[in-house]
Amino acid sequence: MTTDRKGLDAGQLTELYRQLLYPRLIEEKMLVFLRQGKISKWFSGIGQEAIAVGATRAMQPDEWIMPLHRNLGVFTARNMPLSQLFMQWQGMQEGYSKGRERSFHFGSTAHHICGMISHLGPQLAVADGVALAYRLDDVPRVALAFSGEGGTSEGDFHEALNIAAVWDLPVIFLVENNGYALSTPVQEQFRCISLADKARGYGMEGVTIDGNDLLTVYDTIKGVREYCLRYKKPYLVECMTFRMRGHEEASGTKYVPEELFALWAQKDPVKQYEEFLLSEQLITEEEINETRQLLKQQVEQELEAADKGSLLVIDTAEELRSVYAEPAAAAIPVTAGMPVTEKRFVEAVRDGLHQCLEKNENLVLMGQDIAEYGGAFKVTEGLLAVFGKDRIRNTPICESAVVGAALGLSLEGKKAVVEMQFADFVSVGFNQIVNNLAKIHYRWGQSADVVIRMPTGGGVGAGPFHSQSNEAWFMHTPGLKVVYPATPADAKGLLIAAINDPNPVLFFEHKALYRSSSGPVPDGMYTVEIGKARTVCKGEDITIITYGMGVVWAEEYAAAHPEISLEILDLRSLLPLDYDAIRASVKRTGKVLVLHEDTLTAGTGAEIAAWIGEHCFNMLDAPVLRCASLDTPVPFNKELEQNFLAKKRLDQCIEELMNY
Secondary structure (H helix, E strand, O other): OOOOOOOOOHHHHHHHHHHHHHHHHHHHHHHHHHHHOOOOOOOOOOOOHHHHHHHHHHOOOOOOEEOOOOOHHHHHHOOOOHHHHHHHHOOOOOOOOOOOOOOOOOOEHHHOEOOOOOOOOHHHHHHHHHHHHHHHHOOOOOEEEEEEOHHHHOHHHHHHHHHHHHOOOOEEEEEEEOOOOOOOOHHHOOOOOOOOHHHHHOOOEEEEEEOOOHHHHHHHHHHHHHHHHHHOOOEEEEEEOOOOOOOOHHHOOOOOOHHHHHHHHOOOHHHHHHHHHHHOOOOOHHHHHHHHHHHHHHHHHHHHHHHOOOOOOOOHHHHHHOOOOOOOOOOOOOOOOOOEEEEEHHHHHHHHHHHHHHHOOOEEEEEOOOOOOOOOOOOOOOHHHHHOOOOEEEOOOOHHHHHHHHHHHHHOOOEEEEEOOOHHHHHHHHHHHHHHHOOHHHHHOOOOOEEEEEEEOOOOOOOOOOOOOOHHHHHOOOOOEEEOOOOHHHHHHHHHHHHHOOOOEEEEEEHHHOOOOEEEEEOOOOOOOOOOOEEEEOOOOEEEEEOOHHHHHHHHHHHHOOOOOEEEEEOOEEEOOOHHHHHHHHHHHOOEEEEEEEEOOOOHHHHHHHHHHHHOHHHOOOOOEEEEEOOOOOOOOHHHHHHHOHHHHHHHHHHHHHOO
């Protein structure tokens, strides 16, 4: 233990002691409660408190921290009341997540703490986004993200460090190296001598310190924070420590040699710091005992207050409402006399982006090659010259970290539009979308103001990894919105609505429509309501429910077969679906064909057909049919691809319905 006071006076040093001791005493109480069955699970940070407390106290209270499940000291050092923390751990209504999340999987905007998800690594990129917001606003703040040594093997660790380095972001990556991940020792996790060495591979500085020395942690993070501000660069700090209990209590510690416990018990951070205070004559044994008793009383008082919390009241309507943030922006109608210009689909999308960038100075576009090059499909061409590289940002090839950074921007009140070069590549960022973006509002009320643009679809001979229609992947995820326009006018209006919406939106743009589809587009800013279908044409014989390229196929078929009275319903939004429009159309015709380019099994058509069967059965004159692409990957050969696409079977399906 150092004898250097690090420039702190007696009052500051004794206050740090209280901050260090408090989470230890809480944990000791929680372990008793765990044995009594009063809490369901506990991830112990006993032996590691100096890292969470020291790091948090070195940061400013309005700087975001991304902690993990062993960082109770972050929450207590940010003065979050134990009474509400305990209600959180109990799954009570008045916990931070209203009973929807467990233990430390929650956040608090008021305390600038971003709640983790179970997957190790994604929060590191969120810190990148927060740090980017700080840079864009030119405010002297730094973001801090925790990781265990096990999490450094995740791809998210690599991506987050790389983006932070490339973009010169003021972010601190703090690695708690306690030697074991869950039970796997470090020698089976990596071969580098120290994790701080990894920093140099990304062009950033790194240091390894004693994580059990409170003042060393505090002083290091304080100094590193100043470095990040001065040089506008990231930094990695590896804190060597030891977990004195299991990964979580149920896992035990049998995999750890007994002698390690004896060794690290001598390095206990609370014990070491008490010895330091005694040696410096800053505190007496009597005062140590008195402090312990006062803090124990505080723990008991807070727990007593928690017992008075209200019981959980299950309100299904409220649960459903809480999945999405309420849109704050009003709809923007097309005004009388607004000029209209014939535009291609690609131009309409660009027009929507341009106008949103003009209106929202807090909007940032990110994606591979979207700046000087203008994107793979030239959708963002010309935007760089108008709005600059801060807002039109080329990214490394790291889809997961870019989506995570977009979420980080939204923590600081900004909006982000991320372009996937191809919709197929979104799989690399899947976890960030379906687990981080989609669930964050339901979990702790934080909006994810992110739009992900998805160039999608086949018909262009691009093969199985550049042609997929993967919209159904996301329809199954509450918290997301899924939009898929078929016309230039809808593309612009829906994109502006998506950017104005505080929820994460997957915005699908069919590649083959970019330059083949043209139509009248209002010149001004307007929105098309997300979740409202469009009746393309009314008919009496058959309803074709479709979206995207399916609308084009249906219109072409209707033009070629005037003898059939076809009603075409363009869904436009897949999540949410416009069930009222679907019901009304089914009632008019009694026969329904659901048409989509995606493959057949478990596609959009399956959901719509099931809903119609449940809610509109008495209106039907025939079974609901689905017309979809083959259940194969998308083939490269153009003749094979034409055979793959749903359009090949459209005539057969309509004939079957007509003859039923």
